Amino acid sequence: MSDSSGLYILLVSVHGLIRRDNMELGRDADTGGQTKYVVELACALAKNPQVQRVDLFTRLINDPKVSPDYAQPVEILSEKAQIIRIPCGPRRYLRKEVLWQHLDTFADELLRHIRKVGRIPDVIHTHYADAGYVGCLVASWLGIPLVHTGHSLGRVKQQKLLEQGTKQEVIEDNFHISTRIEAEETTLGSAALVIASTHQEVEEQYSIYDRYQPERMVVIPPGVRLENFYPATDDWQNPPIQKELNRFLKEPQKPMIMAISRPAIRKNVSTLIKAYAQDPELRQLANLVIVLGKRDDIAMMESGPRQVFMEILQLIDRYDLYGHIAYPKHHNADDVPDLYRLTAKTRGVFVNPALTEPFGLTLIEAAASGTPIIATADGGPQDIIAACENGLLIDPLNIKDIQNALRTVLTDTEKWQHWSSNGLLNVCKHFSWDSHVETYLEQVRKFPQRRVRSLLSPLRESPGKANPDWHIPDKNRLPTADRFLVCEIDNTLLGDQEALYKLIQRINQEGHTTGVGIATGRSLESTLSMLEEWRFPMPDLLIAAAGSEIYYGPQIATDTTWQKHIGSNWQAKAIRAAMQEIPGVELQPADAQGKFKISYFVDASKAPSFRDIIRHLRQQQLYVRGIYSHDMYLDLLPIRASKGDAIRYVALKWGLPVKRFLVAGASGNDESMLAGNTLAAVVGNYSKEIEKLRGYPQIYFAQGEYAWGILEALEYYDFFGELPQK
Structure with a gap:
């Protein structure tokens, strides 16, 4: 990878089969x-001199049913761009609808890689709702x-x-639609920028979301690599794919009505077939060619694609379209430009009848090949035909509308000729990756620069002394710090202003690669209040509620994986009921309680011993971790939760x-974090x-109180010197 200065951009696209070639x-x-x-x-961004590095993250798939290419952890795209595949759930290939439960793992693995890179990305750019979920977590953890x-x-x-008559429960079962929509809402609320392909997408599609923020949205049409898409020359030889089509067609020399898409219900291919089949003139004028990916055995396909193909075969049989329609089983990436050229050579038309179409890259490719287009009056096609002036828009559910448009183009x-020429001219003018990237980077440069805060603002004013000017970056330093200082707040970090002042000054002078964390029994709200009172800036790491909650600054982002880890078999209601049987204990106020923390005051003169309390809970099959401090405070946590466990997890x-x-x-x-290898x-x-x-052996008892003791420990361990690497 290049070492030149510039932006580090991280792209995330979790699902599907992603590789460079074919x-x-x-x-x-x-x-x-x-x-x-x-x-x-990724390739286009990497070509720009403002960009140093582009990493495209996707899911690693090790499945004999797909190519071994998708099991390679790294694939080089160019000098400055690469695909990085990381584990996420089972090794086998999975459809996106069943990946949701594995996305937290993907986020964690993404962090591991960023740590290896040793540089925090300047931007994380996510694609589709599943990657948006991952990106919200990682971007908030890192502060980018x-x-x-x-x-x-x-x-x-x-x-x-729903408009088609599909029942809500069927939609939920097949697509986990509520989970997807919630992820989209969260992403829209978190994103600094949402890139849309069309104005219709912004105004009519995103606008139905609760967290619609049009001021954060920009329309940048996708670019197209046009070097592979061009009209057939006079001496162009018929390509290999034509032999495959000829197997189906009685009169292969006729104009082609061409449709290329995935075998998805929303692509609405069945309506196109009906429009063609029910019009004798169209059947006389042209052949219909349907290219819907690759298949070997329809019976072995997933339910959605299988349903599409079964309907197509039924329509072909019902209308006796044999000899008039081609639907090849296989094609490769090199065949696609040839299919467009064949369509133009036969003076045919390319059709996109999808119910919804966010953009429609195939329309751009067809235009660059000299083929007029007919497309759904939704989303991208509206902008494309407006810009290229090379075809007609249709109502995808109106068979008459489709038939009239086809007849116009074919007759x-x-x-x-006018539409063919316009498409060739205007597609190069309006749709290219170079123009896309220029607009993209202009938008990135507009991201507001967060004001750099001083760590001490000021804690105290000493005559003749200025406060230390420790500048805190707006990004979390966990991925780049090579050591970490984590302190309890009460009676440790806070308590002596002068000592805190000296500690900050020392870190400012020598701790340039040091991350700062807080580990406390306090709630998050109480912790933030104390930090504000002492004018201490947002740390990189906050372990709150005695280790049952983990947050990352500067955005106070929750570590949801930790919550899932500790929450197994946590029975808060049953624990409270069991504790009512014990004398001498009283629940602390509500602001001391947490989702995974139940806190009590203990009257030692009336209550049984700490061991007896824990034994009482254990006898009722309630397995908790108990923390007893100052002879009066008792915290009950999930068995996996403590400050020490939280630090080791981090x-x-x-x-x-x-x-x-x-x-x-x-x-x-603090015992759990003090004991061990820290x-x-x-x-x-x-x-x-x-x-x-x-x-x-690894616990230093300082003489100094509060932050003076922390300063002693810095000297004792030579913390800013050479520390063990493992």
Whole structure:
């Protein structure tokens, strides 16, 4: 990869079969225009001198039913661009509708890779709702802008299917549509920029979402690599795909009505077949050619594509279209330009009858090959035909409208030539990757630059001394920090202003590669209030509620994977009921409670011992982790949750050895993070229940209180010097 300076752009497209060469477009409902779009976008961005590196992330698939290409972790696209495939769920190829439960894993694996790169991306650009879900997590964890391209939208799909008479429960079962729509809503609320292909997409499709923000949306038509799409020359020889078509056709020399798409219901191919079949003049004028990806055995296809093909075969038989329609089983990527050229050579027409069409790359390709087009009056085709002036728009559900448009193109020689010439001229003028990338980067440069904050603003004013000017970047430093300082708030980090001032000054001078974290028993709201009171900036890591919650700054993004990890078998209601049987304990106020934390005051003169309380819960099959501190506070957490477990989880997730974490605490609430392989420090004002840790080899008991003790620990461990790498 190039080492030149410039933007690092990270693209995410989770589903489908993505590779550089011979893309299997139309193989199934998931391997369509989006897969081609993201590969070409990656290559086009990498060509621009403003861009240093482009990584396109997709799912690694190790399945004997598909090419071994998709099991390669890295595939080079160009000097500055590559496809990176990462694990996500089972190794086998899965349709996108069943990937939702595995997307948190994809997000975690994406973080691991960013850690290996050692540089935080400037932009993360996601494609489709599943990648949007991943991007919202990762962008919020890292504090970087999110760009999103929807490609197609769940609410629109749901509306169209309902209009066709499909029942809501069927839509939900087949498409997990509510999950998809929720992911789209979240993405729209989080994205700094949403790229749409058409104005109709913005005004009529995105506008039906609750989090519609048109000021964050821009229309940038997709580019097309036009070098492969051009009209047939006078000496052009018939291509191999024609032999395949001739097997079906009685009069192959006739003009072709050509449709190329995935075998998806929304592509509405059956309506095109009906329009053709029910018009004797059209059957006399032209052949119908339907290219719907590749297939071997229809019975082995997924339900959606199988349903499409079964309907097509029934229509062919019902209208006796044998000899008039071609529907080849196989074609490769090189055949597609030839199909367009064949259509133009026979003075035919390319048709896109889809119910919805976010853009329609095939229309651009057909235009560049000299073929007039007929397309649905929805989304992209409206803008394309307006720009290229090379065909007609149709109502995709109106058979008469389709028939009239086809008859016009096939019988009016003057219009056919006019539309063919217009398409050739205007497609190069309006649709190219170079112009797409220029507009794209203009929009990226408009992202508001967050104001850099000083760490001390000010904590105290000392005569003759300025406060340290420690500038905090607006991105999270977890992927780039090579060590981490994590402190409890109460009685440790906070408590002595002068000591805190000195600590900040020291980190400012020597801790340029140091991340800063908080680990506390307080709730998130209470933690943020304390940080604001002491004018301490947003840390990179917040472990709150005694280790049951993890957040990442600067956007206070929740680690949802941690919640799922600790939440298994957590029975809060049953725990509260069991604790009512114990004397001397009282629930703390509501603001001290958490989703995975139940906190009590303990009257030691009336309550049983801590061990007896935990035993009582265990005897009722309620397995909890109990934390007892200051002889009066009891926190009950899921068995997997603690400050120590949270720190080890973060270390593993972000690829930073736990021996490079210096943790500081003062009470029994901190025991789990102090014991183990971390570098640990107990400040001088510690509570007595932590005395039992004295003598542990990696726990330093400082003399200084509050942040003075943390400063001692920095010296004791030479924390800003050479630390163990593993």
